[in-house]
Amino acid sequence: MIPLATIKAANATISTRLPSPVCVFLGGTTGIGFYTLKKLVASTVSPKIYYIGRTPSNAEIVQKALQEINPKGTYIFIQCDIMVIKNIDRACEEILQKEKEINLLWLSAGMFRFGAPDTADGLDFMAAISYYCPTKFIVNLLPLLKASASNNHFTRVIRILGGGMEKPLDPDDLGIRKASFFTFRQRHIASTTVGLDYLAKENPDISFLHVSPGLVKTEGQDFPGMFSVLVRTVMWIAGSLLVISEEESAERNLFCATSEIYPASKNADEVKRLLGGKGKGEGEDVAVGLDGIKGSGCYTIHSDGTAKCGNKFLVEYRENGFREKFWEHTLDVYKSIEEKY
Template structure:
């Protein structure tokens, strides 16, 4: 475990000359872990431009947060960038906007999503909403912004979901979108979307060795996330959420610690060798290397390569998933 003291010491080294982080895109930074990480990043006092991508319904609430950030660090420019990120056409539009304004992106931080406890619901484009948020939209952001990420000296992509928790048991490689009757259940969808993230990130990481890819497992953080995925007025949902929130309050990370830990993931040389100097144990990718691959990073900021399972997923599902993803994302690329 990387202690909180070590995390804070590393983050305290971040300043304008020590970091190459100048342009960041946060998708999901209107609340929870993305928001806490933006706060920690801005509090370093560096000159940074942050595209905060969020949906219209959160615009008003987020304006107050942006004003707070500006007071905290007038050198940080936080740009509200409106998009319905569950819709791939809107992801395409917003990526084009960022592409037209920037020549590089140093950090892409992806957190939109929640556990789909309730009934299957689909976006106007026909994708299950949580799968759109946690997989298709995230991968589309990466693929569209790859040229800008490649133009950075030390680019990093972080997808926050469940890195290291991959399993081969509960996932269905013959029904990737869980459309068959009875197949869509939270205990299947959660591992399915985690495995899909890891398989595609693992492929993209191996093809883009100069970009550090991280799939983070954030542990328990009391963000209200557990309440999101239930059907309206579900009594089971209210009781379950209350119980989980109590446990999270007992054993979870505070907002601040979660933000600082994800800032460490975003900046430390522990993951790939570039970034804030790190003398502790170097992170290990899913292929056992210290750079040029995917880091599965847990809530304690340790790497959990889950090599056996990831190897099986790579062998059995990666190409199939890639073909499927390309067909689905093709119109938006």
């Protein structure tokens, strides 16, 4: 575990390391994303934030909070129901028209709805909210991320879901429609990790993180049904023993979003020299990627900030070409949907 005190110390330097970042937050209007967004705004000088959500009333609350925390920042709400790919394309186009680069793409939108009807695009609901829809933002905004990296500016993509909890994917069920109640969540998590691993390989100047946030009380646990009762019961029993507070969650996730110890693979050697093996007070040296190599560009991160090596099957996916096959499947899904427009 990286001690919270050292994480706070690292976060205190963000105003000099990253004073005026351009960030896109998907999932920044509630829960973990909102907690982290507020902390980011408080830790920077003049940030420019695009925050994406469905509900204008939530956006008004977010806008007011951010302006009060840091009136020097610029905060732009983009209304978007991300469960429809066409909506994602429109939202991204708005950002592409306005910006030349993006430093941070934060993706934390998500919910639990086992057995929910398919989306309007014909996707399994949980596969869409967990993988296809957030990943479409990366695909669409990649030109701005690459522009930032080419200018040697800080560039990172961070997905908040369940890094390190992957289960092997079924090659005959890449859309994850046949998975059982006990395996489908881990397979969605694996989809995200495999997709990010492919993107890290193709974009070695951008770092990609898949983070497991731990047990944090958010609005997302209040969905209807008996499973919600179970979740709330566990949260109540766990209490202060397991549940991570809003404040600690914000600090730890901001650290993941901005720390030097998770570099893009292209920058790993330079960062290792700068850190000198001491971690500059951030708790550890350059983090180990999911392949077991320090600074390899794609990281699965535990809620305590430590990087976990990926399961053996994730490394095998690299060696046997499954990673590329899965990414081809992803692009085919987007293509088939967009051809219906």
